Amino acid sequence: MTAPLLKVQGLKTWFDTPRGMVKSVDGVDLELRRGEILGLVGESGSGKSVTGFSLIGLVDAPGRVVDGRIDFKGEDLRAASPARLRELRGDRIAMIFQDPMMTLNPVLRIGTQMIETVRAHRKVSRAEARAKAVEALGKVGIPRPAERIDAYPHEFSGGMRQRVAIAIALLHEPDLIIADEPTTALDVTIQSQILAEVQKLAAEMGMGLIWISHDLGVVAALAQRVAVMYAGRIVERGTIDEVLDTPRHPYTAGLIGSTPMANVRGRPLRQIPGSAPPPLGRPEGCPFRPRCAHATDICRTEPAETLAGGHGWRCFHPLQDAEVRP
Amino acid sequence: MTVFILRRLIQAVIVLLVTSVIVFLGVYAIGDPLEILLPGDATAAERAQVAASLNLDAPLPLQYVTFLTSALTGDFGNSFVFNRPALTVIFERLPATLELTITALVLSLVIGLPLGLWAGTRPGTLVDESVMTGSILGFSLPNFWQGMMLVMIFSVWLGWLPSTGRGDTGTILGIRTSFATWDGVTHLILPATNLALAQIALVIRLTRTGVQETMPLDFVKFARARGLSERRILFVHVFKTILIPIVTVIGVEFGSLIAFAVVTETIFAWPGVGKLIIDSINALDRPVVVAYILVIVAMFIVINFLVDVLYSLLDPRIRGRA
Numbered sequence: 001m002t003a004p005l006l007k008v009q010g011l012k013t014w015f016d017t018p019r020g021m022v023k024s025v026d027g028v029d030l031e032l033r034r035g036e037i038l039g040l041v042g043e044s045g046s047g048k049s050v051t052g053f054s055l056i057g058l059v060d061a062p063g064r065v066v067d068g069r070i071d072f073k074g075e076d077l078r079a080a081s082p083a084r085l086r087e088l089r090g091d092r093i094a095m096i097f098q099d100p101m102m103t104l105n106p107v108l109r110i111g112t113q114m115i116e117t118v119r120a121h122r123k124v125s126r127a128e129a130r131a132k133a134v135e136a137l138g139k140v141g142i143p144r145p146a147e148r149i150d151a152y153p154h155e156f157s158g159g160m161r162q163r164v165a166i167a168i169a170l171l172h173e174p175d176l177i178i179a180d181e182p183t184t185a186l187d188v189t190i191q192s193q194i195l196a197e198v199q200k201l202a203a204e205m206g207m208g209l210i211w212i213s214h215d216l217g218v219v220a221a222l223a224q225r226v227a228v229m230y231a232g233r234i235v236e237r238g239t240i241d242e243v244l245d246t247p248r249h250p251y252t253a254g255l256i257g258s259t260p261m262a263n264v265r266g267r268p269l270r271q272i273p274g275s276a277p278p279p280l281g282r283p284e285g286c287p288f289r290p291r292c293a294h295a296t297d298i299c300r301t302e303p304a305e306t307l308a309g310g311h312g313w314r315c316f317h318p319l320q321d322a323e324v325r326p
Numbered sequence: 327m328t329v330f331i332l333r334r335l336i337q338a339v340i341v342l343l344v345t346s347v348i349v350f351l352g353v354y355a356i357g358d359p360l361e362i363l364l365p366g367d368a369t370a371a372e373r374a375q376v377a378a379s380l381n382l383d384a385p386l387p388l389q390y391v392t393f394l395t396s397a398l399t400g401d402f403g404n405s406f407v408f409n410r411p412a413l414t415v416i417f418e419r420l421p422a423t424l425e426l427t428i429t430a431l432v433l434s435l436v437i438g439l440p441l442g443l444w445a446g447t448r449p450g451t452l453v454d455e456s457v458m459t460g461s462i463l464g465f466s467l468p469n470f471w472q473g474m475m476l477v478m479i480f481s482v483w484l485g486w487l488p489s490t491g492r493g494d495t496g497t498i499l500g501i502r503t504s505f506a507t508w509d510g511v512t513h514l515i516l517p518a519t520n521l522a523l524a525q526i527a528l529v530i531r532l533t534r535t536g537v538q539e540t541m542p543l544d545f546v547k548f549a550r551a552r553g554l555s556e557r558r559i560l561f562v563h564v565f566k567t568i569l570i571p572i573v574t575v576i577g578v579e580f581g582s583l584i585a586f587a588v589v590t591e592t593i594f595a596w597p598g599v600g601k602l603i604i605d606s607i608n609a610l611d612r613p614v615v616v617a618y619i620l621v622i623v624a625m626f627i628v629i630n631f632l633v634d635v636l637y638s639l640l641d642p643r644i645r646g647r648a
Contacts, residue, residue: 058550060542090553097551102544107566107641116562117552152642168552 003074005208006032006055006176011068013047013054022279024050024063026232029305032176032208037199039219039240040212041255042229043276048212051229052178055210056093057085073175091121094169098181100161104153110164111149117171136167141197159190166194170201176208183218195222216259220244225310228252231277231287238311248311248318251288286315294319334634338627342620346397349619350390358382359406359610380406393616402620403613407606412613416599416621422492423591423598425503427583429518431576434525439572441526442533447560449538457530464527469586473520473593480516488513490595517594521586525579532575536568570640577633581626 013025025047032038042048053059055070055077070077072093077085089095097103104113114133115126124132130149137145140163153161162182169177179198183191199222202209213219219226220240227237228251236249247253257270274291283289285300292299294317303314360373360382368376377383381392396403402412445457481489492514496507504510540546541564549559588600595601599618606614638644 056551058547086553086555088553089551095551097544097548099544103548105545105549105563105567106643108563116554116558120553120555154643
């Protein structure tokens with residue numbers, strides 16, 4: 001068995017705000033192998049984006065990674081210097097952001113932005129860097145890349161812009177790509193095109209991909225494994241089949257119940273009662289307790305992770321198979 | 327682009343025409359130049375003769391038409407005081423003022439931009455607070471007072487720099503300028519600094535605000551995620567973005583620098599057009615006043631045009647629409 005590409009243990013990223021300590025990420029464990037796509041699912045404010053940024057040392061002040069280990073190809077990224085992290089970013093670890101309208105600098109040609117990305121990591125001439133950029137644009141399906149490279153971001157549509165962002169992420173054939181809701185801002189047709197493209201490229205290049213999303217449907221179509229995040233913690237993780245077919249955590253089951261599926265028609269979607277706890281007023285113990293039908297007194301203490309093979313959950317009252325099947 | 331330039335030219339002509347009417351009426355309202363030009367004991371015959379020679383006896387609309395037709399041929403009339411063409415008098419003095427204002431503008435950018443970037447990247451720190459407090463002083467202390475203090479400190483107490491006049495000039499590339507001699511440069515330092523102080527404060531604030539508004543944007547974060555150095559992010563990505571508002575404001579401010587030069591030139595006895603216009607207004611030297619204002623308006627129009635061109639060069643999103 002090969003060593004994982006990325007292994008995160010007990011990651012905690014806290015924000016020291018005037019109103020109190022916001023524990024956005026509060027003990028996250030993740031594991032990712034080469035060529036694997038991991039879906040990181042959760043609702044807004046669950047800490048999934050902050051987790052992504054924590055991995056590459058880009059948490060905005062006043063946020064800080066306060067605890068945990070991030071092993072990337074055997075290197076401890078928490079101990080890495082800012083200079084080392086800069087070296088890795090865009091080279092070995094690339095990121096794709098949510099809004100393609102905002103991620104490219106509007107006053108610079110996309111060629112300029114691609115060439116500078118190449119030259120930030122390799123000592124090559126401008127011509128070589130440009131050739132590499134044209135190639136990357138072609139790879140993500142931009143028509144006439146040699147011409148379009150001199151265009152400005154506003155001359156591309158949203159979907160094309162996201163392809164440009166993906167091309168930039170692919171420039172150095174990274175080992176790991178962190179994609180932070182990259183298709184949320186796109187319409188459904190473009191979304192499925194991009195998904196297919198990304199899946200193909202990830203498989204071709206054998207890289208690890210963390211796909212951060214609130215959309216369980218997208219993740220189910222794309223990822224091999226999934227981690228469900230709630231209030232700063234991973235509440236359940238496992239393969240797509242394990243988690244979707246036999247969810248153990250009531251929150252996961254709730255998420256599945258509230259996701260429209262093509263094969264179940266004519267039945268109203270179920271809701272999870274209540275709403276996610278505010279970041280400063282999270283309950284002790286299991287954070288899902290106030291919304292959970294199964295909660296008992298023991299849920300006031302922190303549940304440890306139960307592991308059954310690769311399938312893990314943090315719950316005192318895991319659902320049984322019989323309860324899960326619709 | 328041709329349509330754009332043509333439209334701007336037509337606008338410029340209209341602006342100049344309207345200004346000429348307003349200025350002509352305004353100067354007419356200030357007073358009768360004969361009162362100043364003639365000695366108190368002048369006879370009525372002498373009055374009539376001088377009035378006729380200066381075309382001051384014609385009715386006002388006719389005077390304007392006469393003025394306009396000769397102005398179109400480049401003749402703004404002779405200065406009542408110097409008895410030479412008004413335009414010549416102005417263009418003799420203009421280089422001194424332009425030298426002063428351009429030096430002030432360059433100073434404001436060379437000092438203001440780095441300080442603004444420095445403060446902007448360190449919000450809330452001692453550096454930021456100090457730079458911002460300094461810029462408030464630059465803004466709020468009256469220009470003439472700053473000038474007097476500069477003279478007091480650097481000329482009177484320290485005796486480092488001369489406080490009046492332009493000093494020796496030399497010729498560089500056919501232009502007479504103070505930069506050609508060391509004496510000229512020392513004479514330029516104090517007035518240019520005086521003129522630049524408020525501009526430096528303005529540039530600092532614009533730059534700092536721009537940096538602080540641009541840094542949290544997604545494209546900066548994405549640039550970091552691409553592994554770019556902080557230097558490149560600040561000096562290429564952020565700087566190019568904030569240059570757009572800075573260029574706009576600087577363009578407008580360049581005009582007001584020329585206007586404020588009146589105060590500075592008076593304090594430092596700088597032989598520029600600012601001092602000339604004050605003297606001309608006092609002497610009711612109509613041709614000079616009218617020609618001066620039209621020259622300044624024309625300069626404003628040219629500056630604004632240049633700003634628009636620069637603007638479209640800096641912002642590709644506008645280029646398509648111009």
